[in-house]
Amino acid sequence: MDEQQWQRVSPWALVYFVLHFAFRFIKDGIFNLLPIAVLFVTQVQNKLFWGQVAAVVAVTALLIYSVAYYINFRFCITDEHDILLNKGVFKKERLTLSFLRVQNVNVAEPFYFKPLGLVNCIFDAAGSVSQEVILPGVTAKYADAMRERVLTYKENEQEQSSEPSTTDLAEEQSQRNLTLSNKEVAKFGLMSNMAILALAALAPFMNVLFEFLEEAVINRLETFYEQEVGMLVNAAALAVFSILFLVVIVAIFLSVVMALIRFYNYELYFSEGKFKRIAGLLERHQLSVSLEKVQSISIKQNLIARVLKRYTIQCFQATSGHAIGAKNKQSLVMPVLDVTQVNQMLLWIYPWLDQTGFDLKALNFKGVERALLLKNLCFYALTPSVLLAAFSYVTEVINPLFCIFIFALLSMFAFLSYKRYGYYFYQHEGRYYGIFRSGMLGVQYRVFELYKAQSANSISTYFMRKSGLKSLSIQLASGTVSLPYLKKDIANGIIDFTMFQAESEKRNWM
Numbered sequence: 001m002d003e004q005q006w007q008r009v010s011p012w013a014l015v016y017f018v019l020h021f022a023f024r025f026i027k028d029g030i031f032n033l034l035p036i037a038v039l040f041v042t043q044v045q046n047k048l049f050w051g052q053v054a055a056v057v058a059v060t061a062l063l064i065y066s067v068a069y070y071i072n073f074r075f076c077i078t079d080e081h082d083i084l085l086n087k088g089v090f091k092k093e094r095l096t097l098s099f100l101r102v103q104n105v106n107v108a109e110p111f112y113f114k115p116l117g118l119v120n121c122i123f124d125a126a127g128s129v130s131q132e133v134i135l136p137g138v139t140a141k142y143a144d145a146m147r148e149r150v151l152t153y154k155e156n157e158q159e160q161s162s163e164p165s166t167t168d169l170a171e172e173q174s175q176r177n178l179t180l181s182n183k184e185v186a187k188f189g190l191m192s193n194m195a196i197l198a199l200a201a202l203a204p205f206m207n208v209l210f211e212f213l214e215e216a217v218i219n220r221l222e223t224f225y226e227q228e229v230g231m232l233v234n235a236a237a238l239a240v241f242s243i244l245f246l247v248v249i250v251a252i253f254l255s256v257v258m259a260l261i262r263f264y265n266y267e268l269y270f271s272e273g274k275f276k277r278i279a280g281l282l283e284r285h286q287l288s289v290s291l292e293k294v295q296s297i298s299i300k301q302n303l304i305a306r307v308l309k310r311y312t313i314q315c316f317q318a319t320s321g322h323a324i325g326a327k328n329k330q331s332l333v334m335p336v337l338d339v340t341q342v343n344q345m346l347l348w349i350y351p352w353l354d355q356t357g358f359d360l361k362a363l364n365f366k367g368v369e370r371a372l373l374l375k376n377l378c379f380y381a382l383t384p385s386v387l388l389a390a391f392s393y394v395t396e397v398i399n400p401l402f403c404i405f406i407f408a409l410l411s412m413f414a415f416l417s418y419k420r421y422g423y424y425f426y427q428h429e430g431r432y433y434g435i436f437r438s439g440m441l442g443v444q445y446r447v448f449e450l451y452k453a454q455s456a457n458s459i460s461t462y463f464m465r466k467s468g469l470k471s472l473s474i475q476l477a478s479g480t481v482s483l484p485y486l487k488k489d490i491a492n493g494i495i496d497f498t499m500f501q502a503e504s505e506k507r508n509w510m
Contacts, residue, residue: 006074006086013073013137015112016120017066020136025062065089075135077146081153083123085133097133100154101125103293103317105147107140109284119143123150147288176348180266180336184310188263188335189256191305191312263335270348275315275332289332292508293317295452295478297349299342299360302442310336313345316478350433360445365422365437371467372485373418381410416440423483423494425450432501434474436481446481451505456495460488474498 068089076084081099086092104124113119121143123133135143264281275289298314305311315332334345385407392398420439425432432450437443454477458470470491471484486494 006076006084008074009070009135010118010137011070012113012116012118014066014070016110016136017069017073018062019110019112021062021066021069075133083133095133097123097125099150100157102150102154104288104290105143105150106288107143107147107286108280109140109286111282113137114284121146176270178268178270178334178341178344180263182260182264184336185259185263185266186256187308187310188312189259190252191302191308191310191336192255192259259335263333266335268334275348277332287332289315289317291349294332294349295476296446296448296481299445299447300442301444305336306442308336310338311342313337313342315349316476318477360435363424363435365424365435368418368421368483368485369467369469369487370418371464371469372421373414375485376414376418377411381407381414384410413440421483421485432497434481434498436483448476448481450498450501451507452476453498453502456498458491458495 069087072086072088072092074086078084083095083097083099083102085095085097087095102123102125104122106122106124108120108122110120117140118137119140121135121138123135123146125132261281263279266279267277269276269278273291275287275291277287277289278284294315295318296316298312298316300312300314301310313334317331334341337345385403388398388406389400389403392400392403417438417440420437420443422437424435424437426435427433434448434450436446438446453474455475457473457475459473460470464470464485468488469485470488471482472486472491472494473480473482
C-alpha cells in the first residue's frame with residue numbers, strides 16, 4: 001500500500017460494514033421500534049406477508065447504506081505520524097488521530113475474514129470510543145506493521161524515566177502465559193450479569209410473550225398437571241412456575257453462550273511489561289495492553305463466584321471520564337480465575353509482591369464510620385418495612401410477620417454492605433498504592449497507584465458536617481473510586497497525601 005495516498009480497504013470489508021450496521025441497529029435502534037413491533041404483533045392481521053415486506057425493505061436499505069459507506073471510507077497514514085480517516089454517508093466525517101494519542105493497536109480476526117487472511121486493525125484512542133479508528137479488511141501483515149510503527153514512534157517520543165519501572169523489571173523475565181479452558185469460561189457466564197441482561201432484553205416483549213405462551217403452552221401444561229397431580233397442587237400456578245423456570249434456564253444458557261463467544265479459547269501472554277490477550281469464537285480478538293497504561297485494576301467476586309471460588313480481574317485504561325468500563329471491549333478482562341491465578345496475575349502486575357505473604361483478605365483494612373450503617377438501616381431497611389407494615393395494616397393482605405422478615409433481611413444487607421467498605425494503603429520503594437474494598441454479598445477490590453489520581457475531593461451533607469464526617473472521591477483516568485463516611489481529618493489527610501503524590505511524581509501516568 002502507498003501510505004502517502006488516500007486508500008480504500010479491501011472490498012471484502014463490505015461484509016464487515018453490513019454486519020457492523022446490522023448489529024448497531026439491533027443494539028441501538030430496535031428498542032426505538034418496540035412500540036411499532038407491539039402494534040404489529042397485536043394489530044396486524046397478515047403478519048407473515050407484511051413481516052416479509054418489512055424484512056426485504058430493511059435488508060435492502062442496510063445493503064445500500066453499507067455500500068455507500070464503503071465507497072466513502074478512505075484512510076491515509078501521513079508523514080507527520082497521523083492517521084486520517086474519511087467516513088460517513090449523510091454526515092461526512094474527517095477524523096485525525098495522532099500516533100501519540102493511540103493507546104493500543106489491536107487486531108481482530110472475524111470468522112468471515114479468516115479464510116481470506118484479513119483482519120480488522122483497531123487503533124484504540126485513549127479515552128474516547130468515538131475517536132477510535134478501525135480499518136477493516138486489511139492483511140494481518142499490514143496490521144502488524146502498523147502496530148510496530150505506532151508503538152516504535154511512541155517509544156521514541158516519550159521521555160524515558162530515570163527510575164526503574166515495572167516494565168524494566170518485567171524485561172528481565174521470560175514470557176509468561178495463562179490459558180483458560182472453555183469449561184472455565186462457561187463459568188463466567190454463570191458469574192456475570194449477562195443472564196439478567198438477557199431477561200431485561202425480553203422484558204418489553206413479556207406481555208405479548210405470555211399471551212402467546214398462555215395459549216400455546218400454559219393451558220396444555222395446566223391440563224397435564226391436573227391429570228398427573230390432581231388436587232395436590234394448583235395446576236395453573238405450577239404451569240406458570242414451569243414457564244418462568246424455563247425462561248430463567250434459557251437466560252442462563254444465553255449468558256453462557258455469550259461468555260463463550262467473547263472468551264472462547266482464552267490465551268493471555270505477558271512479556272516485556274505488556275499483556276497480549278487472544279480470545280473469541282466468532283472474532284479472534286487480539287488485545288495488547290502496556291502495563292504502564294493500566295490506571296487501576298478491579299478484583300471482583302460476586303455471590304455465584306463465591307460459590308464457584310472464582311474471581312474476575314479487570315485492568316482499566318484511560319476512559320473519557322464516563323462510567324467505568326465504558327470501553328469494555330478494549331479493557332483487559334481476566335474472566336474466571338482461582339486464588340492461585342489471582343496471586344499470579346498480581347505478581348505480573350506488581351512484581352515486587354510476595355506471593356506467599358500477600359493476601360487481600362488478610363490485609364488490615366480500615367473501615368468506615370458506624371454512621372453509614374445507621375443511615376442505611378434507617379433509609380433502606382426501616383423505612384420500607386414501616387411502609388409495608390402500614391400497607392398490610394390497611395389492606396390486611398400481607399402477614400405482619402412478613403414485614404418483620406423483610407426488615408431483618410434488609411438490615412442484614414445493610415450490615416454486610418457496611419462491613420465490606422474498607423481502605424488500605426501501602427508503599428514499596430517510595431511508591432504508594434491504595435486498595436478500596438466494597439461489596440455486599442460479594443466483594444470488589446480496586447487497586448491503583450496514588451500518583452495516577454487526577455483529582456480528589458470530599459462530599460458532606462448537613463448532618464455529616466454536624467458529625468464531622470466526609471465521603472471521599474478520587475478521580476482516576478479510568479473512572480472514580482469512592483469511600484463513604486470517613487472522619488473529616490482522615491478524609492482530608494487521604495486527599496492531601498494523594499494529591500501530593502500526583503503532583504510531585506514526574507512519571508507519565510499514561
